[in-house]
Amino acid sequence: KAGVTQTPRYLIKTRGQQVTLSCSPISGHRSVSWYQQTPGQGLQFLFEYFSETQRNKGNFPGRFSGRQFSNSRSEMNVSTLELGDSALYLCASRGSGGAGGELFFGEGSRLTVL
Amino acid sequence: SQKIEQNSEALNIQEGKTATLTCNYTNYSPAYLQWYRQDPGRGPVFLLLIRENEKEKRKERLKVTFDTTLKQSLFHITASQPADSATYLCALDSNTGNQFYFGTGTSLTVIP
Numbered sequence: 184k185a186g187v188t189q190t191p192r193y194l195i196k197t198r199g200q201q202v203t204l205s206c207s208p209i210s211g212h213r214s215v216s217w218y219q220q221t222p223g224q225g226l227q228f229l230f231e232y233f234s235e236t237q238r239n240k241g242n243f244p245g246r247f248s249g250r251q252f253s254n255s256r257s258e259m260n261v262s263t264l265e266l267g268d269s270a271l272y273l274c275a276s277r278g279s280g281g282a283g284g285e286l287f288f289g290e291g292s293r294l295t296v297l
Numbered sequence: 298s299q300k301i302e303q304n305s306e307a308l309n310i311q312e313g314k315t316a317t318l319t320c321n322y323t324n325y326s327p328a329y330l331q332w333y334r335q336d337p338g339r340g341p342v343f344l345l346l347i348r349e350n351e352k353e354k355r356k357e358r359l360k361v362t363f364d365t366t367l368k369q370s371l372f373h374i375t376a377s378q379p380a381d382s383a384t385y386l387c388a389l390d391s392n393t394g395n396q397f398y399f400g401t402g403t404s405l406t407v408i409p
Contacts, residue, residue, distance in 0.1 A: 187340070216396070225401035226341075226386065239395035273340050282390050283329050283348070286397065288340030 185210065189274050189289035197297050201262040204292045208255050208276030215257040216286070217249060220271040229272075232257055233280050261294075269296045300324060303387060303400040310377055311408055318372040318403045320387035325398070327389035330363055330370050335384045335402065344385075345372075377407045 188207040196202050208215050216231040228241035232251035249259040255276075261268055271293050275286040304319035320330070328349050333341035347354045347363045347370070354361045360373040374381050384402040391397065 226399035228396050231395045282392055283346070285331060285343040285346060290340050
């Protein structure tokens with residue numbers, strides 16, 4: 184079974200630009216969540232999607248958005264990039280839609296904002 | 298809001314010894330607690346899950362305890378090896394499954 188795939192792995196943007204990151208979950212997984220990881224803050228929850236519906240959103244500004252498609256693939260978008268958005272963005276999928284299931288993470292997309 | 302603290306940012310131990318990592322949380326009563334391992338530049342990898350009604354869980358050289366009264370989980374690696382060197386993260390389930398709260402992690406180095 185293929186794992187969680189994130190693209191692109193690395194990208195460099197400048198302030199004010201926007202970026203779209205993609206995540207393909209494990210086949211059959213309908214829950215996809217996104218996390219931002221920085222050295223100072225650790226893993227911070229961005230949002231979670233299940234069957235194309237956003238079920239929960241973390242404490243991030245509206246510049247961060249996401250969506251999920253009918254095939255469970257997910258994208259997240261960050262508009263008007265700021266230097267502080269430089270981070271590793273991790274996508275995780277789960278087989279269970281409820282509590283108690285483990286997260287399967289992708290390798291992440293490393294975003295650098297200059 | 299939820300607060301999760303892992304004992305120290307870095308832990309160095311000698312090969313063959315038992316590593317003990319701590320995860321303390323406040324303002325929350327999770328139904329599940331999970332531990333993940335993360336290597337540099339990689340995504341976290343699931344290790345163990347323990348439920349609130351379980352005191353202890355084992356998997357090979359790994360052992361996790363969960364004390365809901367103390368609001369603490371301990372993660373043990375016995376007979377540690379240099380290959381165990383990584384960052385270890387504890388994560389609390391939101392009880393709905395929609396969100397996980399992660400600690401900032403403990404970087405473990407096993408010295409040969």
